[in-house]
Amino acid sequence: xxxxxxxxxxxxxERLDKDTKQVTEEALTxxxxxxxxxxxAAVRQLPAGGRYSRGDxxxxxxxxxxxxxxxxxxxxxxGFNIRKGGxxxxxxxxxxPRYMKVQAMYDAFYGSQTEGEVINAEKEIxxxxxxxxx
Amino acid sequence: MKEFLIELLESFGYPVxxxxxxxxxxxxxxFFTIWNNSSDDNNHYDNEPVSYTWxxxxxxxxxxxxxxxxxxxxxxxxxxxxxxxxxxxxxxxMSDEPTHTGRGMNALIIDNGGT
Numbered sequence: 001x002x003x004x005x006x007x008x009x010x011x012x013x014e015r016l017d018k019d020t021k022q023v024t025e026e027a028l029t030x031x032x033x034x035x036x037x038x039x040x041a042a043v044r045q046l047p048a049g050g051r052y053s054r055g056d057x058x059x060x061x062x063x064x065x066x067x068x069x070x071x072x073x074x075x076x077x078x079g080f081n082i083r084k085g086g087x088x089x090x091x092x093x094x095x096x097p098r099y100m101k102v103q104a105m106y107d108a109f110y111g112s113q114t115e116g117e118v119i120n121a122e123k124e125i126x127x128x129x130x131x132x133x134x
Numbered sequence: 135m136k137e138f139l140i141e142l143l144e145s146f147g148y149p150v151x152x153x154x155x156x157x158x159x160x161x162x163x164x165f166f167t168i169w170n171n172s173s174d175d176n177n178h179y180d181n182e183p184v185s186y187t188w189x190x191x192x193x194x195x196x197x198x199x200x201x202x203x204x205x206x207x208x209x210x211x212x213x214x215x216x217x218x219x220x221x222x223x224x225x226x227x228m229s230d231e232p233t234h235t236g237r238g239m240n241a242l243i244i245d246n247g248g249t
Contacts, residue, residue, distance in 0.1 A: 091228045094238055097167055097195060098230045100154030110240075112174050 001027060001074070003119045009126040016130060021074075023129040025067050027122040028076040032065035034117050035078045038108035043080075043089070045102045056085025057092075079109065135188045135245050136170060142216055143168070143192070143209060153193060161231050164196035164205070176244065186245040193227055193238040206237040218243045 060081040080086025095101030153169040169191040175183035219242040227236035
């Protein structure tokens, strides 16, 4: 998570004696929700309309946000679990010489629209926590 | 920008295809593929975009795994020298053919060409 003004917002939260960890986790959970919803929609665009799919890829999507802390840095895992059948998501994300990529899958993780939505949602959660919006 | 990218990649002497366009054709021994992800507006003047950021996937496939690694890095150096922004050293790609392996990278370039 990184956006303009984040450091100042964190300082304000500390000054207000708010739980910075809780707000950070709320923001990461929201980011996870946005990306996962887009990946969920993209995985339905399987080649051949999913005729040959057993649903393993969709089932391997990490739907529960797992937030990890390393010192003062927090992260949340998003995407498909390769060991649980998520390998085709790589094929969908980048395509192959014979098969076009599924742009929606790539955009779910790397698209500028996703990035913008995540930043706006995270900002809103922080601004709300410091009382600058309701 | 797409033409510019193709021109730079063709300078290595390998064919360049659009990712996904090979169909039933046989894979060449070594080749590049590209894909344009987006060409988002950057700046506007008088309600018109005046610059764009183009995002491309640049991929290299070959029967020679060592060449796959090296050629992608060589391509990165040439693209960077020509204004492309590339982060990292690439990632593995899936191939339709067991004979070939592939590596890819994302290449961005700012286009100040206006509308």
